[in-house]
């Protein structure tokens with residue numbers, strides 16, 4: 001199913017529509033307030049852009065530097081070309097250490113790779129521990145609808161019924177009680193898991209560390225308690241220094257949830273020391289390409305600056321209307337409409353770059369100044385170049401282009417056109433069903449023209 | 463070809479890497495690491511300690527101040543009593559001699575268990591800008607103690623409150639031989655907003671964080 005069909009379904013989903021409205025006010029207003037705490041948001045954004053470009057412009061060398069430092073501190077750095085290799089590497093690590101159970105904190109890359117399935121196939125139990133991700137996992141691995149708030153689309157009654165069914169406990173009615181129940185169900189998993197898998201918000205080249213941002217504390221659990229910790233993250237996440245990390249940390253939580261800082265922010269460097277009471281004895285990084293390397297230095301390279309904050313989707317009028325599931329893959333919203341075609345193939349996501357009004361709300365809020373509308377437009381151009389647009393659309397545009405080059409004919413055609421549309425409106429100020437493009441008027445009316453073209457009116461006045 | 467070589471090879475090709483520009487880019491990396499950029503720094507208006515306090519409270523921590531180390535144990539006892547919390551706790555070794563018994567508490571200095579309800583820690587330093595505690599993991603300062611118990615009580619000497627994260631890094635570079643395994647910034651109790659964007663405190667970590675600032679120390 002394509003975006004258009006899915007979007008239609010989502011528009012008709014009452015619960016989703018209600019939650020989207022609520023979230024809009026929360027995320028958007030809270031971000032605005034949090035941004036105001038920075039004396040100079042624009043300068044901070046510019047600094048973030050510069051520092052992200054610094055590593056991306058010499059990505060090979062910064063990655064080598066990161067690898068060197070991480071290895072020096074006892075971590076093992078592995079590389080994966082694609083999702084299949086991610087799964088293979090992680091399953092290998094699990095086997096090597098005799099792992100039976102894995103606790104996971106959010107990692108988009110492991111979702112891209114379908115890692116949970118691979119672990120299960122290998123007889124290893126993966127347990128998602130972010131509350132939202134956990135709810136999705138016990139609901140038959142439902143996909144997330146928002147990168148920061150994965151169960152954005154669910155009402156508490158649904159969660160309550162799901163918990164009662166899966167946990168076999170009395171149904172709770174308030175959210176606090178449900179959260180406590182999940183805590184109590186997950187705590188034994190944290191304590192008994194052999195391996196923890198996390199994503200990585202940033203990789204710091206200077207120190208060979210991974211920086212991890214969470215609110216629930218699950219990120220800390222999975223990286224503190226099990227004997228093995230595996231970080232699965234993208235090769236583009238590397239940044240130079242701790243000072244640069246401070247700059248990005250002023251932007252990420254504010255842009256994501258409107259918090260000045262997330263509850264937990266951990267900087268993890270290497271394996272546990274000899275006398276340490278806690279911490280993993282083995283630490284692995286799986287640095288994933290999955291389409292990223294081929295963007296370096298190219299016309300879409302700016303997209304690699306993305307810090308996955310979600311601000312672009314929170315502010316997107318299309319996302320606000322249809323939610324994340326309509327986008328069909330791991331990454332929704334404007335960033336998803338760019339990343340999905342780039343990672344999964346332009347031909348496999350033809351309507352995503354069109355799923356935007358190019359209003360530039362996203363471009364204005366993006367904390368690393370990615371010109372999202374420009375990139376969407378560039379993808380649309382690619383579709384045209386690769387002849388991926390529907391035949392009718394191509395023919396129509398070719399015809400229009402020809403007409404536009406013949407002014408006299410153009411004037412005649414538009415004169416006929418407006419009169420036809422006026423006739424179609426039948427005296428009303430709007431057209432309910434557009435003759436040649438009935439689909440266009442399925443969800444909206446077409447404003448009826450007055451009956452004369454601009455050129456006619458202009459000629460009359462002068 | 464290994465995946466490493468494949469990935470790095472494609473990046474090098476796209477960047478037009480050659481031995482010459484590699485050498486100069488490496489030199490540029492070294493010099494940047496030696497003198498990194500500082501991003502724009504937000505102003506910390508007024509008193510640092512007051513700012514830290516205000517920010518911590520905004521993140522649902524509770525804060526009090528005491529003037530002497532002798533006042534710490536009684537303060538902890540009062541806090542636990544006020545919230546009807548257990549009088550048993552686990553603490554970092556550096557606080558084992560604070561006179562807990564005299565204050566009517568049973569505080570042990572040992573490895574933390576999943577069932578312990580109150581954890582008492584110090585911190586490496588604290589950051590006023592965001593109201594964050596910065597804790598370093600180590601043999602005497604285990605990371606799990608600020609995470610597993612339902613209540614986290616943190617003792618923060620006022621002199622260890624710095625303005626911004628950059629200053630925390632400066633302290634770490636100056637005082638630590640190398641970075642600890644885990645360096646945790648803690649800003650309030652753990653929380654989730656996953657169900658209907660309703661904020662609930664106490665997701666997987668502590669339900670409450672109580673900060674005791676030790677003045678004049």
Ligand code: SF4
Pocket residue numbers: 255305306307308309310311312313335362365366367368369370372
């Ligand atoms: S594109 Fe920008 S706004 Fe969107 S998620 Fe990435 S960093 Fe955030």
